[in-house]
Amino acid sequence: MRCSYCERACDIQESQNGYCRMYRNSMGTITENYPDSYLNIYPVSSESIPMLHFYPNSIFLLLSTIGCNFTCEGCISEFQTIRKGTLQDILNHHTPDEILAIARGYACRGITFCLNEPTVSLPTFLKVAQAAKKEGFLVGCSSNGYMTEATLQMMLPYLDFVNIGLKGSTDERYRECGAVSAVPTYRNLKTLYDAGVAVEVSVMYLNGRELEVIGAAERISVISRSIPFQVMRFMATHENLEPIAPTRAQGEQLCADLRRYFDHVYLFNTCATTELDSRCPVCGKTIIHRVFFGPMAARVLSCPSDGKCSCGYHFPFRGEIDPIFEGEVQILGGYRSIMGMQFISKILGTLGVTDERVIDRICNTVIENGYISNF
Ligand code: SF4
Incomplete structure (x- = not known):
């Protein structure tokens, strides 16, 4: 029996699991192993999804399950993706209505699937997304974009925003993560953009692999140079991975080079950088000042309430800008x-x-x- 949720297209024997271990063949039907079961449920700001041009500073309820269809070296989510075999006993079961009650309790504008790949929990995602849309919540996710076209068509009616996490631009780089090629991800990214979903991209930057990031920029800028482009500087989680972690200076130089392709380029996973700020492409002034807030996350420190530069340029964003958090921040970062x-x-x-x-x-x-x- 072939699983059609993602492009790995696992051939799963009766009573066996697919590669992600989140689906099994149960009497000829591909069945979700842990429906409506979550590992993480907590509020984050849009900048920790991360979405920097979508309802700036607003609160969303982060939901994560376990498992992934990729295996990337040094994955920051390793604990819940690679070592998932030990986590299933502590997943929390919640109906969609219970999830929405939690979201209301934190005054969230919407819900977002983050930290692991939503495609490996698609029935759960669809159920809660459908309920959330019905109740007027915004819905989105972070994803590696490796789902099949059929899966994406199932998700599209519910998606307001997506951060697509790119591994690079070549098939060779995608094979390092266990995929077959980069083509499905770039195909899906264009489908999402054409469908009017707010799309931002985050691209993994490994030391010495600058051309992978530049290649991604070349492919995406053909779709639009207005897509916010986030450079995810690799953070070493083990000492033996340190050689593939670029320095801050390398990251900042790469961002400077990438401004040829995009209006807005950002550097994540980097303390004390100004490359998380949104600068005016007309006069160069800082419009939104952000700081590092943990892996793959930023926090807004200053922002005009209308998102307008003093020269008159309008910072491009969807939705509304929420006021800056005062005092102790009640949300968790990345x-x-x-x-x-x-x-x-x-x-x-x-x-x-x-x-x-x-x-x-x-x-x-x-x-x-x-x-x-x-x-
Ligand atoms: S979703 Fe999981 S089981 Fe299905 S094809 Fe992808 S990796 Fe295989």
């Missing part, structure tokens, strides 16, 4: 729960605990008993 798990794993390693099953059991316990939230 990948906080995952970073917390990584800290705990490292501390256990320092204490001499190396058995992955023991580490996973402890991590599961601190998620389950709520300790990780405070941590």
Whole structure:
């Protein structure tokens, strides 16, 4: 039985799982393994999805499940994508109505599937997206864009916004992540843009692979130079990955080069950079000032309420700009729960605990008993 949710097109034998381990063949039907089950549910700002030109500074309810159809080296979500076999027991089951009640409680404008790939939980995504649209919420996700055309057509009626995470521009680079080619992702990106969905792209930048990012810029700028282009500077999660992490200066230089292709280019995963700001392409002044807020996330520190530059240029964005958060920020930035798990794993390693099953059991316990939230 072939799974048609993503372009891996797994051939799944009876009672077996597909590559992502999120679907199985159950008596001739491809069935979702963990329906309506979530690992993370918490409020984030649009800049932590990240969407920088869509309802700036607004709050969305982040939802994540587990699993992925890619296996990228140094994935920041490794804990919930690669080690998913140990996490299924602590997933929280919620009906779509319960999810929307949580979203209302945090005064969210919408919901967003982030941190792992929504395609591997498509029936769950569609159910909650449909309920959310009916209740007037905005709906979107971050995705690697590797779903089939049929899957994308199922998602399209519900999508207001999408951040497509690109691995690079060549088939060779996509094969490093376990995919066959880059073609489906770029095809889907164009379909989303043509359908009027607010699209931003984030491109992984590995040291020495500048041409992959430039190649992505060349392909996307053909669609439109107004698409916000986010450079995700690779962050090493292990010491042996440090050689492939570019420096801040390299990231900033690449952003300068990319301005040939786009009106707005951003550098993520980088402390103390001004490359997260939105600058006026006419006079060069800063319109929105943002700072690093954890992996793949930014936080707005200043922004004119109408998004207008003093020279008259209108910062291009959809929706409304919400006021800057005052005092203690009640929302979480990028990948906080995952970073917390990584800290705990490292501390256990320092204490001499190396058995992955023991580490996973402890991590599961601190998620389950709520300790990780405070941590
Ligand atoms: S969604 Fe999962 S099971 Fe289906 S084709 Fe993709 S990797 Fe395979």
